[in-house]
Amino acid sequence: MGSRPGLDVTTPSIYFDARLNAEVAKIFPGQYFVTDRDIVLLTVLGSCVAACIRDPSAGVGGMNHFLLPESTGEFGPANRSARYGSYAMEVLINQLIQQGARKQNMEAKVFGGGNMLPDLRISAIGASNARFIVDYLNKEGIRVAAQDLLDECARKIYFFPGTGRVLVKKLRQLQNDTVLAREQDYSQLVNRVELSGDVELFR
Numbered sequence: 001m002g003s004r005p006g007l008d009v010t011t012p013s014i015y016f017d018a019r020l021n022a023e024v025a026k027i028f029p030g031q032y033f034v035t036d037r038d039i040v041l042l043t044v045l046g047s048c049v050a051a052c053i054r055d056p057s058a059g060v061g062g063m064n065h066f067l068l069p070e071s072t073g074e075f076g077p078a079n080r081s082a083r084y085g086s087y088a089m090e091v092l093i094n095q096l097i098q099q100g101a102r103k104q105n106m107e108a109k110v111f112g113g114g115n116m117l118p119d120l121r122i123s124a125i126g127a128s129n130a131r132f133i134v135d136y137l138n139k140e141g142i143r144v145a146a147q148d149l150l151d152e153c154a155r156k157i158y159f160f161p162g163t164g165r166v167l168v169k170k171l172r173q174l175q176n177d178t179v180l181a182r183e184q185d186y187s188q189l190v191n192r193v194e195l196s197g198d199v200e201l202f203r
């Protein structure tokens with residue numbers, strides 16, 4: 001069946017990674033990607049959060065990447081945007097179902113909400129994102145198999161939807177300010193959620 005990009009953003013870029021010996025789809029804020037192919041899903045998170053969800057029985061998996069838990073309503077049509085967690089989760093789950101997944105079989109691994117900008121801690125967007133994603137999945141009855149939320153760093157996430165494997169690289173020292181620039185208007189964590197589940201850290 002291939003994959004489907006987010007509704008209001010460009011299609012995630014796809015390239016071949018020689019080190020992984022696999023095709024990689026890079027997901028940016030506001031995007032999501034669902035596939036039944038043997039492809040790796042990649043994203044880089046600061047205060048944003050990504051959900052990696054799959055149905056192991058159907059062989060379908062996907063990832064999203066959102067900036068804010070929910071819209072305040074002041075942006076009009078932007079409310080129905082994959083950049084907001086409530087809609088990003090809805091479209092991801094619906095696309096998984098359309099490609100053959102069953103909700104009762106889904107498992108999730110969630111990441112992000114890092115504290116990278118100390119001067120913006122007051123608004124606590126990272127912590128809000130982390131709370132939102134865990135609460136949302138609990139309400140939907142989707143098991144959280146692993147999570148790596150909050151902390152004081154950015155993360156690079158590689159998700160292998162075919163197996164459920166996730167590689168997490170903690171970016172303690174960024175090579176450039178791309179992630180910071182992308183998320184400079186959002187604050188970071190207040191509380192800490194421990195790493196748990198089947199997640200593999202690498203350097």
